Amino acid sequence: MIKIAYQPAGQFESTRFEKIHNVEFPHYSEASIAVANEIANLIKEKDKKGEYCVLGLATGSSPIKVYEELVRLHKEEGLSFKHVVTFNLDEYYPMDKKNLQSYNHFMQEHLFAHIDIKDENIHIPNGELAYEDIHDFCLNYEEKIASFGGLDLQLLGIGRTGHIGFNEPGSHFNSGTRIITLDHITRVDASDSFLGIDNVPRRAITMGIATVRKAKRIILLAWGQHKAEIVKETIEGEISSEVPATYLQSHENTTFILDYEAGSQLTRNKTPWLVGPCNWTSELKRKAIVWLCESTNRSILRLTDKDYNNHGMSGLLAEEGSAYDLNIQMFNTLQHTITGWPGGKPDADDSKRPERAKPASKRVLVFSPHPDDDVISMGGTLDRLIEQGHDVHVVYQTSGNIAVSDQEALKFIEIANFLEPDSGLKMELLKELKNKKDHTIDSIALRQLKGNIRRSESYAALRYLGLPDNKVHFLDLPFYETGKVKKSGLTDVDIELMIGIITKIKPHQIYAAGDLADPHGTHKVCLDALFEALNRLSSESFMQQCWVWLYKGAWHEWELHEIEMAVPMSPDQVIKKRHAIFFHQSQKDRVMYQGDDEREFWMRAEERNKNTAALYRLVGMADYAAMEAFVRYRF
Structure with a gap:
């Protein structure tokens, strides 16, 4: 098992900019398996003591592989969920439980339907409530979590606004479970799943910041380059209600689990020369010198010893001897990446070109x-x-x-109808589009039309x-x-x-x-x-x-x-x-x-x-x- 237990980030020089403990993995699948193993071990430990394991669960793309591994552990290694109690973070409002986009459906599809958890131990905010009943439901949700002794472990993702659960920017440090209006960016990010932003609900029921922070252990998952900026802001920035995830800086047992892309903007990864001594590989030299050009707004050949020294790169200069030699070397390296002949230039010296000259005519896929x-x-x-x-x-x-809308498909059916009126297939497709309900799956015939x-x-x-x-x-x-x-x-x-x-x-x-x-x-x-x-x-x-x-x-x-x-x-x-x-x-x-x-x-x-x-x-x-x-x- 990969150890991901909490360690104070401040004890490491390389992480001195960081205020939340985090662990990076080469790939999100490895990271997800490590998280699933920690959850599985917690379930086993609690079971040995005769205690319920109380889990706070998240939805979205980030935890899918975690749930997949938990299902595998159940089916292949006998991990039992009979003494597990779960509380989900959030649900859209209004939202029918049977809707394909509901978090109820998500959890059944990815986890609950495949394990031996008891139905009465599953708790998900109810998106079908009458609006006037939401306040009491939220109070009861908090009381139910407390009745089980609080959350043993809370699994989180993070949105581009820095939201955790649906705690959008402006959420209070002491907020509890409540209904909230979704940020426009959050709705944009969800629009793919809902086949357009117009179909994304504007509100949601979510656990609050205080509810999340009461968990004994918090693990936040972040994968991909599109999460890198908000991960950096959350881990290295100041605590702010504008980035609700920064509230986790004051939690004593939180770990962010990242893949390399999500962690790419952290100072120790993006500009490690600002943190401490570096192993100056050729790749790191290129990265640092390009960064120096952008930071000083100077071209490579205009960089001076002073520029290097003033921007934390004195170690590189000490290795290379002078800015002049280093600049020439890097200028040539970057210049040799440029070519107007992506398939290789015929009969040319290709020793300093990105592609081979031969064969002159290539088969390209x-x-x-x-x-x-x-x-x-x-x-x-x-x-x-x-x-x-x-x-x-x-x-x-x-x-x-x-990715083809129903309106676009309808346009092509109508054009086809001008050429061949009253075709049986066209009539069936028109009927399907006319009677289609939100989020229903297209028939094979309609998918074929859209593919064509x-x-x-x-x-x-x-x-x-x-x-x-x-x-x-x-x-x-x-x-x-x-x-x-x-x-x-x-x-x-x-x-x-x-x-x-x-x-x-x-x-x-x-x-x-x-x-x-x-x-x-x-x-x-x-x-x-x-x-x-x-x-x-x-x-x-x-x-x-x-x-x-x-x-x-x-x-x-x-x-x-x-x-x-x-x-x-x-x-x-x-x-x-x-x-x-x-x-x-x-x-x-x-x-x-x-x-x-x-x-x-x-x-x-x-x-x-x-x-x-x-x-x-x-x-x-x-x-x-x-x-x-x-x-x-x-x-």
């Missing part, structure tokens, strides 16, 4: 999780690869059908870039085809489909989405499928010549010090990429899966590409309109 990630994330590079004569194939891993809408958009976008239809492939990986936001796990069927297309093309280059912003999202599952396929194919001779390049999705970009290949775009190419994205009409304007950014996808991509070029310009490189960035994955 571009994997796109959804039917638009290719043009959104690497449309300019795709255009270059096609123009420069490479044998390019684009592979869409999923159908993307769930995305296919036709993909063909159109790639034709615009000059790629023939026979170079476009659709895998429709089965893990995605549930008809729900929640997907199935990967199986051998998914992996074999990936292996099949790789074996067929025998690529010299593979491009794939390396966006891990959401560890439970489709991008992550698609990347796992690729990695597993590569592992199984690693002994194949053609794979010895295959290089894998990872791009980011619509939400984030690689940091400058991470980038290994940067492909510049001219102003004309920026416009061309924008137009290619426009062919994905069903994903323009008010789409269901905007995430936490209300701009359209093309706007996000364009601004991100321009920002990457601006960063290269800042450190002293050539001035480009925009750039797309890639990191090489070495398997």
